[in-house]
Amino acid sequence: MLAFIIRALGGLCHQLPAHSLSPYGQALPLCARCTGMHVAGASALLYLALARRKSQRCGLPDGPAALMLLAFMVLWALDGSNSLLHLLSGWAIYQPSNALRLFTGAGMGLTLGLSLYPTLRLVFKPIDTTCTQPVASRLVSLVGPCLAAAGGLLVIVLLPWVGVRDVLLFTAALTLLAAANGLLVTIALERWVSLRARWFWPLGVGVALAQMSVLAWLRSMMGA
Known part of the structure; x- marks a missing residue:
């Protein structure tokens, strides 16, 4: 199972050990940037699902x-471009670091989480008269x-525990990708409103797993 997880995550990330956090001497199966993005995004979604479940603050941030978030x-x-430039040419505007990768990745993850939550709520509650305010408007609402x-x-x-960490990272990455794919499915099923919520996660997860597997296979074919 762990071998499948590492291989599947390879479809989303280059998995360079030098770009990855290595707690207890073992490199994570995602680079620092992807770790920050997926974990922060999934954590933000979980927080909003619990804290905003009955709140009127469920619209897009403003x-x-x-x-x-922008x-x-x-x-x-910018940091990703600088890191890529350094990887390809050995030159960079500033020295890349895993701390910067983690921070900028987490910032992007927060943006994804706070943007996905309002759209997900719209899928599961298409007629929600209680949703009258943005999920975040003041800076303090990001705390x-x-x-x-x-x-x-x-x-x-x-x-x-290495295995537990890998499973949690895989779950976080799969959650964000499944949510994004689920939204595409709801667009395709626009006329069948009753089916959208029922099939959102099964189809979203299925498409996400297929994407990860195909990308990992393509990467192995290219020898990357």
Whole structure:
């Protein structure tokens, strides 16, 4: 099972040991950037699902919070480009580090989590008159998701059991990818509203697993 998990995650990440966190001397199956993104994104989704379950704050982020999330996206893109430049040419605008990869990845994960939650809620509650406010508008409203993301990352780093860490990373990555694919499925099933919620996760997970497997196979064929 662990071999499948590592191989499947290879479809999403280059898995370079030098770019990965190595708690207890064992490199994680995702690089620091992907670890931050997937764990923070899944942790933010879990936090919002629990804390905002009966809240009116379930719309897309706006105001200063949305600007901060946009800044996280820009930092993720810039740091990723700088790291890629260093990998390909040996030159970079600034020295890449796993700390920066983890931070920018976590910022991108928060952006994904806070953007996916409102759209997921719309799928499962298409007529929700209680949803009248954004899930985050002021900067202080990002504190909860940020703490959840930090907690999730601490769990991954501090857990001494390699197998458990790998399963948690796989679950986090699969959750985000399945949610994104599930949204595409709901668009395709727009006329069948009653089926959208029922088949959202089964189809989302199925498509996500297929994507990960195909990408991992292509990577192995290219010898990467």
